[in-house]
Amino acid sequence: MQPGFFRTLSTRLLQPCKSAVRHPSLIGPVLRGTEIGSVLKQHLAIHLQEPMTNTLEPSPDLINFTCQAIDAHSHACFRLGYLYDLCLRMRPEKVVETGVHHGVSTAFILNALKQTGGRLYSIDLPNVKYQTDNQSRQDDVLLGAEPGFLVPQHLRVNWELLIGDSRQLLPTLLRSIGPIDIFHHDSMHTYEHMKFEFEAVWPHLRDGGLLLSDDVDWSRAFEDFCSARKLNYRIRKGVGIAPKNIRHSSSYSKGSLTESRNKGS
């Protein structure tokens, strides 16, 4: 049997089926044989046109607000949709993210920036790589697609995509753009790489800005980083939230903010 045969089988059958199981609303189109990339694009476009929430209470507390937004999206098809609400609320001038992949987080951030202004700088490798301390895997869906391929054309005006290793690109980018409002880590989830990104970003985050990390339950990097600096932080459904130099209401006490170490849906 030719290797090409297995590749075709995987791309045409196994990968779409896996995605459909993760996102049940994709089962119909997948069974009808629609190409999975177009299915995902259509699906995301609907969510961007009809954002699930922008009706959250404008809580004065940034950590509380972020948790509300995460909860509101945690059962939705796109759990990173919370970034949309957060950007609408914070109206950031500069957002930096590492880890673009299909571009789901990117699209939600840009959807908000289209309304508020501001710029998103994203860093990703040319070939999707998905690495943790315990496992190394190529993500299964749409291998070979260019980073951010799901991001609709009309949202790209506020976007700068940098292709390369964040280890090289992140420090240079941060030096050149000045203080940033939000950083979102979603690149390589090894302890060492996560710590590297958090440490690189922290001095460039403005007071009142927000450090966010996806998948913080895959290593202790986020908690160690925050504990070493005695930061007020919280972990909600696998997302790490650490505002910089914000005074918190009495409902918060340092070091007691970790609620859940389970990854959200």
Ligand SMILES: C[S@@+](CC[C@H](N)C(=O)[O-])C[C@H]1O[C@@H](n2cnc3c(N)ncnc32)[C@H](O)[C@@H]1O
């Ligand atoms: C979890 S995915 C990102 C998912 C994305 N935020 C989304 O919403 O679709 C991880 C991405 O990080 C990228 N990545 C891994 N190591 C990296 C590195 N050292 N520098 C930059 N990007 C990296 C991978 O190529 C992959 O696209």
